[in-house]
Amino acid sequence: xxxxxxxxxxxxxxxKGTSSSTVLTKVTHARPKNSxxxxxxxxxxxxxxxxxxPGSRYHSQSRLFMSGMVYLLPALVLxxxxxxxxxxxxxxxxxxxxxxxxxxxxxxxxxxxxxLLHSTEFIKSMKATLLFVLYTVPAEIIISxxxxxxxxEKLKGIGFFRTIFSSTLGVSVAAGATIFLFLFHxxxxxxxxxxxxxxxxxxxxxxxxxxxxxxxxxxTVWMHIGINFIILLAGIQNIDQELYESAQIDGAGYWARLFxxxxxxxxxVLFFVTIIxxxxxxQTFGQIDILTGGGPAGATNIIVYSIxxxxxxxxxxxxxxxxxxxxxxxxLIVTVxxxxxxxxxxxxx
Amino acid sequence: MMRKLxxxxxxxxxALLLFFPILYAxxxxxxxxxxxxxxxxxxxxxxxxxxxxxxxxxxxxxYLMVSFWMxxxxxxxxxxxxxxxxxxxxxIPFKGRDLIFYLFLATMLIPWExxxxxxxxxxxxxxxxxxxxxxxxxxxxxxxxIFLLRQHFLTIPKELWESAQMxxxxxxxxxxxxxxxxSKSSLSALGIYGFLTTWNMYLWPLLVTDSDKVRPVxxxxxxxxxxxxxxxxxxxxxxxxxxxLPTLLLLFIGLKWxxxxxxAGAIKG
Numbered sequence: 167x168x169x170x171x172x173x174x175x176x177x178x179x180x181x182k183g184t185s186s187s188t189v190l191t192k193v194t195h196a197r198p199k200n201s202x203x204x205x206x207x208x209x210x211x212x213x214x215x216x217x218x219x220p221g222s223r224y225h226s227q228s229r230l231f232m233s234g235m236v237y238l239l240p241a242l243v244l245x246x247x248x249x250x251x252x253x254x255x256x257x258x259x260x261x262x263x264x265x266x267x268x269x270x271x272x273x274x275x276x277x278x279x280x281x282l283l284h285s286t287e288f289i290k291s292m293k294a295t296l297l298f299v300l301y302t303v304p305a306e307i308i309i310s311x312x313x314x315x316x317x318x319e320k321l322k323g324i325g326f327f328r329t330i331f332s333s334t335l336g337v338s339v340a341a342g343a344t345i346f347l348f349l350f351h352x353x354x355x356x357x358x359x360x361x362x363x364x365x366x367x368x369x370x371x372x373x374x375x376x377x378x379x380x381x382x383x384x385x386t387v388w389m390h391i392g393i394n395f396i397i398l399l400a401g402i403q404n405i406d407q408e409l410y411e412s413a414q415i416d417g418a419g420y421w422a423r424l425f426x427x428x429x430x431x432x433x434x435v436l437f438f439v440t441i442i443x444x445x446x447x448x449q450t451f452g453q454i455d456i457l458t459g460g461g462p463a464g465a466t467n468i469i470v471y472s473i474x475x476x477x478x479x480x481x482x483x484x485x486x487x488x489x490x491x492x493x494x495x496x497x498l499i500v501t502v503x504x505x506x507x508x509x510x511x512x513x514x515x
Numbered sequence: 516m517m518r519k520l521x522x523x524x525x526x527x528x529x530a531l532l533l534f535f536p537i538l539y540a541x542x543x544x545x546x547x548x549x550x551x552x553x554x555x556x557x558x559x560x561x562x563x564x565x566x567x568x569x570x571x572x573x574x575x576x577x578y579l580m581v582s583f584w585m586x587x588x589x590x591x592x593x594x595x596x597x598x599x600x601x602x603x604x605x606x607i608p609f610k611g612r613d614l615i616f617y618l619f620l621a622t623m624l625i626p627w628e629x630x631x632x633x634x635x636x637x638x639x640x641x642x643x644x645x646x647x648x649x650x651x652x653x654x655x656x657x658x659x660x661i662f663l664l665r666q667h668f669l670t671i672p673k674e675l676w677e678s679a680q681m682x683x684x685x686x687x688x689x690x691x692x693x694x695x696x697x698s699k700s701s702l703s704a705l706g707i708y709g710f711l712t713t714w715n716m717y718l719w720p721l722l723v724t725d726s727d728k729v730r731p732v733x734x735x736x737x738x739x740x741x742x743x744x745x746x747x748x749x750x751x752x753x754x755x756x757x758x759x760l761p762t763l764l765l766l767f768i769g770l771k772w773x774x775x776x777x778x779a780g781a782i783k784g
Contacts (some may be wrong), residue, residue, distance in 0.1 A: 227610060233686060234609035241600040242615070244656035245622060252633035253625050259632065268636040313533075316525050329767055330530040332774075333537070336766035338715035340733035341755045344740060345536045348543065348748055356539060359554040391533065396774055449628050452717035456737060470628045470718075477632050478722065490629040497626050 253494070259487035266481025278488035287464060288472070288489070294379055295468040299447045301383035302390070306443050307436065309387065310394035315424065317395070318402045328399065335392030339452030346385040347372075347457055375465035378458050382466050385453050390446060394439050401435030402428060441504050448497055469493050537759065544752040551748050565753035569739075574727060575754060578735035583761075585720075585731055586713040588651045593709040594702060597660035602690050604661070605668040606676055622658045631722065638723050649723045650731070654713065660705045663776060667701040668694060704776020707769040714762050732758050 235242075260278055263271040282288045313331045317324060334342070349355050350371035358368035371381040405428065413423050429436075451470045454460060460467035460475060467475070469489065477486035543551060544565050546558040569575055603609075604616055634653060643649030671694060679689050695702065720731045730738075739754055766773070 230607060230609040231611070234603045234607040234612060237599045237603035237607065237690075238615060240596045241619070241656045241661065244596065244652070245619070245658075247637065248634055248653040248656070249622055249625055249627075249630060252630035252637070255633035256630060268639070313529055316522060316529065319522050321519065321522060321526075324526075327526045327530055329770060330534050332770055333534065333763060333766065335773075336711060336762040337537070337759060338733055338762065339717050340715075340736045341758045342536075344736055344751060344755050345540045347740065348752065349536060349539070351748075354551060354554060354748065356554070356556070388533075388536065396770075400774055445626070449626055451628065452733075455717070455721070456740065473628065473631070474718070478635075483632055487632055490632065493626055494629045497629075498624055501624060 256487045256490050256494075259484055260491050262484050264483035264487070266483065268483065274484070278485045281485065282488055282492065287467075290464050291467045291469060291472045294464070294466060295448065298379060298383055298386075298450065298468050299444055301380060302386050302447045303440065303443045305383075305387045306390050306394055307439060310391050310398050310439070311432075311436070313391065313395050314398035314402055315428070317399055331395045331399075332392050334389050335396065337389055337392070339389065340456060342389045343385055343453040343456035346381070346388070346453075350381055350457070372458050373462055375462045378462055378465045382450075382453055382457055385457065386447070386450060389453070390443065394443065397439055398432070398435060401432050405431050437504070441501065444500050444504070445497055448493065448500075469496075537763075540752045540755050540759075543749055544756045546749050548747070548749060565747075565749040566757070568747075569750040569753045569757075572750070573735060573739055573754075575732070575735065575757060577727065578730055578732040579757065579761075581729050582714055582731040582733070585647060585650050585729070586710045588647060589654050589713040590706050590709040592651060592655035593657045593660050594706055596655045597657055597664050597705065598690075598695060598698075598702070600656075600661045601664035601668050602694055604665045605671075606686070606689070606694070619658050619661060628718070631718070635722050643723070645724050645726050645728050647729055650720055650729060651713075653719070654716075657705075657709070660709070663705055664698060664701055667698045671697055700772055701776050703769065703772040707765060707773055708776075711762055711765065 259270070261273060261275060263274050265271060317328050317331055349357050352358060352368065352370060352373070355371070357371065361368055369377055372378050409427050409431075410423055413427060418426065449470055450468060451474065454466050454468065454471045455474075458466040460471050470493065473486050473489045473493065476482045476489065539556070542557055545561045545563070546555065547562060547564070550558055600619070604612065638644060638649045638653075641649070643652075675693060676689060679693065684692075714731075715733065716731070717733050720734050721737075724730050724734060736751075736754055736758060739751060
């Protein structure tokens with residue numbers, strides 16, 4: 167898109183006769199586009215031979231198309247087979263009764279969707295999913311922003327702290343969840359050992375339906391801090407240092423600089439991180455499989471786990487496909503809403 | 516001075532809290548079972564018995580090798596497929612290019628988890644259950660990787676392509692000899708990212724493997740937890756540390772590239 171803008175821009179600026187230097191730079195940018203049309207006009211000797219043949223213009227266009235396709239073919243085929251086709255097939259399945267082996271049995275129309283709306287299990291699962299988003303997203307962003315702020319100070323040995331703060335990016339969901347499974351252990355887990363030494367009753371982290379979702383959320387927040395920290399730190403470092411210098415000359419203190427410069431200028435990055443975090447929360451699976459298996463009593467049965475169970479434990483492919491479509495629509499809505507509202511509030515540099 | 520001390524204090528406390536789960540797992544992996552029962556924080560002496568035991572009782576080394584090959588294959592596949600597509604988007608101005616670009620952009624809206632049912636059936640029908648193909652091929656096309664590399668290719672001066680053309684350089688040669696070598700930093704970032712995320716993958720291998728033949732280590736860990744009684748937490752933690760070590764090392768070594776490469780999209784885009 168960018169180079170297209172450049173080439174259009176160059177033509178316009180040439181016509182308008184703007185200052186020669188900008189025209190020059192824009193022209194150099196625009197060259198490749200021109201060079202491709204230059205091929206047709208026969209500026210180069212190799213191309214001029216082609217030009218003598220009738221219909222060469224069409225010929226070179228279709229040749230370009232062919233070579234473009236050759237380079238894009240692997241990605242197109244793979245995305246077609248493993249993303250677009252299965253997405254369409256999921257929609258198709260959601261209107262049918264499908265056996266565990268994938269055999270389509272009969273058309274049932276909107277039956278699965280109607281069942282979804284009336285299923286207490288599904289409503290509970292949706293509530294748990296939304297609650298899970300609320301538990302994880304704000305906590306992730308606030309903690310990562312705090313860490314990115316203190317790690318953006320220019321201090322000796324700061325690299326060490328940045329590495330530690332990034333480390334959970336290298337922790338797999340299975341390994342991370344297993345560590346927390348141990349930390350949450352009712353009698354051996356260090357969390358309850360600490361609680362007991364300070365005289366608080368131990369908590370049934372994973373077996374009490376009031377705590378289980380919170381415990382899974384805690385694990386998730388910990389695992390997601392690494393990537394959010396990396397992106398937010400880069401965002402802070404990308405802010406023009408001169409702004410801070412002139413603010414300091416004006417006598418602005420640390421907090422004023424943080425809330426008047428850093429956070430407003432960071433808002434596009436915060437916005438990006440929020441989208442990633444919400445979508446990540448909707449896609450949670452591994453920690454639930456290892457920590458709770460969706461229990462107790464469905465308290466942590468959030469959407470992807472529920473899809474997995476309905477499809478692969480109960481062989482209910484049609485019903486699970488309808489759930490998958492709900493997941494798709496949910497993420498679509500979140501993305502659209504966030505872009506719509508984010509676009510207005512976000513400060514772009 | 517006070518300010519500096521305050522920041523070092525905040526940094527140290529945060530680092531300790533954040534790293535505590537990993538440190539504790541490391542500590543527990545060196546403990547004897549009775550120390551685990553006593554709820555100790557540190558082992559009385561460093562013992563590697565738990566590591567020996569876990570590597571002998573389950574094929575952990577085999578699982579680690581499977582994960583390594585799986586991650587390596589996906590990484591190479593993603594680098595090839597993404598760079599070819601990104602190259603077409605930047606250096607081949609064919610008709611309909613924008614349309615395909617928007618099509619690729621739209622894939623970001625499809626949560627991969629919503630497609631697992633038909634994808635599982637595809638792998639089943641291809642006879643790819645319990646194979647490396649089944650584990651890896653679906654992940655070769657990574658739209659995020661295509662955008663990242665496209666962003667980098669856009670910074671290559673077009674004059675270079677022009678003069679290469681005049682010297683009779685073919686398109687593929689230019690891709691191989693100029694575009695790729697000039698994008699080493701982005702390719703490294705993408706490679707490390709691809710390796711890490713594949714190593715850490717959980718749901719897909721759970722679906723398409725049901726024997727030890729190509730069982731990645733993450734699923735091996737789940738089996739270990741499911742089969743072992745609670746008395747062997749030191750073994751479980753030894754397995755966890757063995758799984759974490761390769762990716763943490765890779766992350767620490769490659770952090771510079773990841774930060775440069777992965778954040779470019781979020782900050783500049």
